[in-house]
Amino acid sequence: MQHIIDRFISYVTVDTESDPNSESTPSTKKQWDLANKLVEELKQIGLEEVTIDENAYIMATLPSNVDFEVPTIGFVSHFDTSPDFSGANVKPQIVKDYDGKDIVLNKELNIVLSPAYFDDLLQYKGQTIITTDGTTLLGADDKAGITEIVSAMEHLIKNPDIKHGRIRIGFTPDEEIGRGAHKFDVAKFNADWAYTMDGSQIGELEYENFNAAGVKLTFNGKSVHPGYAKGKMINSVLLANKFISKLPQKEVPEKTTGYEGFFHVNHITGSIEATEVQMIIRDHSMKKFKKRKKFIKSLAKKFNKKYAEKFGSDIVQCTIDDQYYNMREKVEPVMHIVDIAEKAMKELNIKPLIKAIRGGTDGSQLSYMGLPCPNIFAGGHNFHGKYEYVPVESMVKATEVIVKIAEITAERAKNGKI
Missing domain, CATH: 3.40.630.10 (Zn peptidases)
Incomplete structure (x- = not known):
C-alpha cells in the first residue's frame, strides 16, 4: 500500500x-x-x-x-x-x-x-x-x-x-x-x-x-457617462444577468440528480461595453440535449429582436459547441x-x-x-x-x-x- x-x-x-x-x-x-x-x-x-x-x-x-x-x-x-x-x-x-x-x-x-x-x-x-x-x-x-x-x-x-x-x-x-x-x-x-x-x-x-455542449455568450453594450445615460446607456452586465434569469431555475447542477440534465453558468467577465458568459449544457437524453441547445439559441434570438432597433445590430452573440456524447x-x-x-x-x-x-x-x-x-x-x-x-x-x-x-x-x- x-x-x-x-x-x-x-x-x-x-x-x-x-x-x-x-x-x-x-x-x-x-x-x-x-x-x-x-x-x-x-x-x-x-x-x-x-x-x-x-x-x-x-x-x-x-x-x-x-x-x-x-x-x-x-x-x-x-x-x-x-x-x-x-x-x-x-x-x-x-x-x-x-x-x-x-x-x-x-x-x-x-x-x-x-x-x-x-x-x-x-x-x-x-x-x-x-x-x-x-x-x-x-x-x-x-x-x-x-x-x-x-x-x-x-x-x-x-x-x-x-x-x-x-x-x-x-x-x-x-x-x-x-x-x-x-x-x-x-x-x-x-x-x-x-x-x-x-x-x-x-x-x-x-x-x-451526459451529452455535453459548451456555450459562449457575448453581450454588447453602450457606455455613456452615468449622469447623462438615460435612454442611451446599454449595460451589458445587466443584459447578461437578465438572460441568466430566464434559464429554468430548477435545472441547475445543485438541484438535479440521476438522469436529470441542466444548464450551468460557470464563468462571467464583463463591463458596460461587453460581458462574456460561459456555460455548459448537459443531458443524458439526446432529444432533451438538442432541445436545451435550441432553447438557448431561441432566447438569444429574442434578445436580439428586442434590442435590434435600439442597438442597431445583434446585442448578443451565441456560440454552442458540442463536447461529447x-x-x-x-x-x-x-x-x-x-x-x-x-x-x-x-x-x-x-x-x-x-x-x-x-x-x-x-x-x-x-x-x-x-x-x-x-x-x-x-x-x-x-x-x-x-x-x-x-x-x-x-x-x-x-x-x-x-x-x-x-x-x-x-x-x-x-x-x-x-
Missing part, C-alpha cells in the same frame, strides 16, 4: 492544471513535467513501445504472455487537473485509520472535511485517506487512475504467472477542458476496447454519460466488455455500482472514435475542489480490478467465450 501512496503523491505534487483559454495541446506547458516523468517511469518498470507525441499523448504496451490469441485491451487516464481550483503546490495529508470524525484540512483557515456534509466519508472508516491541505485540489482526478494503471502494469510484469493478452495504456492531457481525446490516435493505440480509470467511489462502473450507444453492442469488468469486481468482493455518469470522460469521445470505453472507479471523491480526497484502499482495489480484467479477458479468450 505504501508503494501506491508514494507513487500517487509523486504525481499530485506536480502541477498539471489545464487552461480552457489556451489553443495549444497540451493547453499548459507544465503538463509536460508530469508527462515526461511518466514516460521515464513506464520504461523503468519494463513496458514496451513507450511513446509520447508532440501533443503529450502517452502510449505504452505490455506484451501478451500467452500463446493463444487474446483481444488487445486498453486502460486510459488523464494527467491534467481541473482549472476550477488551483492545482499548484499541492500538499497532500495522510489520515491513517480514519475515525469517522471531522478531518481538519487547514486549522488556520478553519477548513474542515466533515462527514456531516460529505457523508460518503463514513464508508471509509478505518481506512487510510489522502486529503488536501484546504488550499488546493488534490488531483485524484485523475492521477489516482494513472497510479492504478502504472501499479497494475508493474504487478503484471513482476508476476508472469498471471496470464494476460496484449495490454495498451494511454495517458492524455486536457481531459478537464473537454479535449482529452481530441488528438488521441485510436489507430495507433490499436486496442479492441479500453477502460478509463476515471470514476469516483469504489465499485463504480459506467457506460452511460452519451457513450451508451457505442458500448451496448459490445456489452461483454462491461460484463468482464463487472465480473472482475465481483471476484474481488467489490459490489459493482452500475450507473450513469453525471459528467463525461475521455471514454465518451473515444467510444465515438471507434474505441468502446466504459469507465471504472479510481476512488476519489469531491473532485475539482479543496475537499477532494481518496481512500488508499480504493486505489489498491482499482489496481486489482485492472489486473483481474486482464486475467479474465485472457481466460475467456482461451475458452472461446469472446
Whole structure:
C-alpha cells in the first residue's frame, strides 16, 4: 500500500492544471513535467513501445504472455487537473485509520472535511485517506487512475504467472477542458476496447454519460457617462444577468440528480461595453440535449429582436459547441466488455455500482472514435475542489480490478467465450 501512496503523491505534487483559454495541446506547458516523468517511469518498470507525441499523448504496451490469441485491451487516464481550483503546490495529508470524525484540512483557515456534509466519508472508516491541505485540489482526478494503471502494469510484469493478452495504456492531457481525446490516435493505440480509470467511489462502473455542449455568450453594450445615460446607456452586465434569469431555475447542477440534465453558468467577465458568459449544457437524453441547445439559441434570438432597433445590430452573440456524447450507444453492442469488468469486481468482493455518469470522460469521445470505453472507479471523491480526497484502499482495489480484467479477458479468450 505504501508503494501506491508514494507513487500517487509523486504525481499530485506536480502541477498539471489545464487552461480552457489556451489553443495549444497540451493547453499548459507544465503538463509536460508530469508527462515526461511518466514516460521515464513506464520504461523503468519494463513496458514496451513507450511513446509520447508532440501533443503529450502517452502510449505504452505490455506484451501478451500467452500463446493463444487474446483481444488487445486498453486502460486510459488523464494527467491534467481541473482549472476550477488551483492545482499548484499541492500538499497532500495522510489520515491513517480514519475515525469517522471531522478531518481538519487547514486549522488556520478553519477548513474542515466533515462527514456531516460529505457523508460518503463514513464508508471509509478505518481506512487510510489522502486529503488536501484546504488550499488546493488534490488531483485524484485523475492521477489516482494513472497510479492504478502504472501499479497494475508493474504487478503484471513482476508476476508472469498471471496470464494476460496484449495490454495498451494511454495517458492524455486536457481531459478537464473537454479535449482529452481530441488528438488521441485510436489507430495507433490499436486496442479492441479500453477502460478509463476515471470514476469516483469504489465499485463504480459506467457506460452511460451526459451529452455535453459548451456555450459562449457575448453581450454588447453602450457606455455613456452615468449622469447623462438615460435612454442611451446599454449595460451589458445587466443584459447578461437578465438572460441568466430566464434559464429554468430548477435545472441547475445543485438541484438535479440521476438522469436529470441542466444548464450551468460557470464563468462571467464583463463591463458596460461587453460581458462574456460561459456555460455548459448537459443531458443524458439526446432529444432533451438538442432541445436545451435550441432553447438557448431561441432566447438569444429574442434578445436580439428586442434590442435590434435600439442597438442597431445583434446585442448578443451565441456560440454552442458540442463536447461529447452519451457513450451508451457505442458500448451496448459490445456489452461483454462491461460484463468482464463487472465480473472482475465481483471476484474481488467489490459490489459493482452500475450507473450513469453525471459528467463525461475521455471514454465518451473515444467510444465515438471507434474505441468502446466504459469507465471504472479510481476512488476519489469531491473532485475539482479543496475537499477532494481518496481512500488508499480504493486505489489498491482499482489496481486489482485492472489486473483481474486482464486475467479474465485472457481466460475467456482461451475458452472461446469472446
